[in-house]
Amino acid sequence: MYLTVNGLTKSFGELEVLKDINLTIEKGKVLSIIGPSGSGKTTLLRCLNALEQPNEGTFSFHDSFNLDFSNKIHKRDVLKLRRKSGMVFQSYNLFPHKTALENVTEGPIIVQRGKKEEEQNRAIELLTKVGLKDKANLYPNQLSGGQQQRVGIARALAIKPELMLFDEPTSALDPELIGEVLSVIKDLVKENWTMVVVTHELQFAEQVSDEVLFMDEGYIVEQGPPSQVLKEPKEERTKQFLKRILNPA
Template sequence: MFLTINGLAKAFGDLEVLKDIDLEIEKGKVLSIMGPSGSGKTTLLRCLNALELPDNGVFSFEDGLTLNFDKKISKQDALRLRRKSGMVFQSYNLFPHKTALENVTEGPIIVQKRNKTEVRELAESLLEKVGLKDKINLYPHQLSGGQQQRVGIARALAIEPELMLFDEPTSALDPELIGEVLTVIKDLARENWTMVIVTHEVQFAEQVSDKVLFMDNGYIVEQGPPEEVLKDPKEKRTQQFLQRILNPS
């Protein structure tokens, strides 16, 4: 098991966003998280990346790293957690004044202090991998939303993370651009990347996921294989949510 989480909780003031979350993330598997707005999906993802620090809970990694958030963790431990994952944001978060290539090389060179020549070669291969070989010298404003998101995926891969995190990677895209991003993520799934994906794309989640998790009001309501959770959900709240998404009126 890549990561086991027990008793994760997170509040912002009086608002409890995550409540007693127990979760296992398997190495080389894809976990998709679904649920209505405000259910805690993005906060859970940000806790995995230490962009938000949990108030309570224990993270146990397969490499022996254990973080107990019932106590205050050190900045060094928060950094160790952050270094394990690459994050792909729904709004791309690219540097507007840097080219696609520079956006991808920034983290490995500036933060990880890796060899510039090696990083550039890696960045070029990653941009080719996501179908942007001919766009490496363009700036974000010269790229479509789908192309910008693919640069974001290449940037996350460039830091060579153990875990890839996607926060609704297609939500800011026009419908005709969604497919090109989902195709890249499907390719990563075939390469056995460990991934956690917050998504509202039911068909995509069904195709790419090893496990689907449904959240509501800060709790995990239901989880299991996609054919169970998405095709034959047991919980009424999951049934209502899927009915609304699949049959909007």
Template sequence: MYLSIKGLAKSFGENEVLKDVNVDIQKGEVVSIIGPSGSGKTTLLRCFNGLEDPDKGLFTFHDGQILNFEEKMNKRDIVQFSRRSGMVFQAYHLFPHKTALENVMEGPIIVQKRNKAEVRQEAETLLEKVGLKDKMNFYPHQLSGGQQQRVGIARALALKPELMLFDEPTSALDPELIGEVLTVIKDLVKENWTMIIVTHEIQFAGEVSDKVLFMDGGYIIEQGTPDEVLKSPKEERTKRFLQRILHPSIEV
């Protein structure tokens, strides 16, 4: 077991966004999260890497670190927790005044205080990995949306995280650019990265995932293999969602 989450809950004021979320993630597992807008998918992802503090919930990691969000925790534990993951955002979030190479180098140098020459070499390798070796000195405004997102993936990988998090990585892209980003993610799947992917690309989720979670109303309504959740869902809410999105032949 890489990570076990029990009883996770998160509210913003009176709005309960996550309610008693329970999920186990294995090392090397690809978990896709699907569901309607406003179901809590992005908030769940942000709780995984410390961008949001849960109101309650127990996180247990493979190396023995335990975080109980109902108790006061020291800063060191929170920092260690947040550094376990690398995040790829929906809207890229690149530094506009830095080149692609500088964007990838920023985290390891500033956050991890690593050697600049070593980081540069690794950043160049990562940009080549995502097909952007010839664009490393370009600024974000000189790149397409798909290229910017691939820089975002390289930037997250540069931190050498244990867990890769993707928040709807193709939703801001034109249809013709989606494939280039999904291809990069598929290559990472082959390398056995542990990944959690919030996506509306249902077919893609079916192809790459070991586990699919369907969320609605702040709950995980159903979870299982892609065949179990996407082809033979048990819950009526899952069936209705898939019928609207992908499978009009599913009887509701």
């Protein structure tokens, strides 16, 4: 077991976005989160590394690192939480004035204070892993969307996270570029990374997930193995969602 979340809530003003979220993320497993727009998927993912701070709830990690968001959270604990996870965003979030190589080394050198030469060598290894060794010295505006997202994956890996978080990593891509990004993620699955993936690619979720979680209106409506949630859902709301996605006539 890697992380257990209990009683997680998140509101923006009067808008309650997450309501009593309880889940467990198993070490070396892939959890995919699906659901309609506005269901709270991205907010949940951002809460997992404190880009958004929950109003209430507890995080319990395998190494006995615990957080209770009902109380004031110290900045050092937020930083400790963020060091545990690498985030891949919908819209890449690369530094436009830095090369692919510089984007990948930024976190390890500036934040984690790694040695420049060592981190540059590791960054080249990671860019090679995602098929972009020959693009190391190019800037984001010289790369396709799929290439930028692959740099984003390499950047997330560079901080040596225990948990990889993907926020709809293909949603901003043209259809012909989606496959190259999903292929990289599938390779990471084979390496037994612990991953949480918010996605609208249901076939991809079925292929890579150990568990699928369906959210709607801030609640976890249903969760279980992909064969159950995606093929034989128990909840009527899940059935309606899948019918609309799979038969959009």
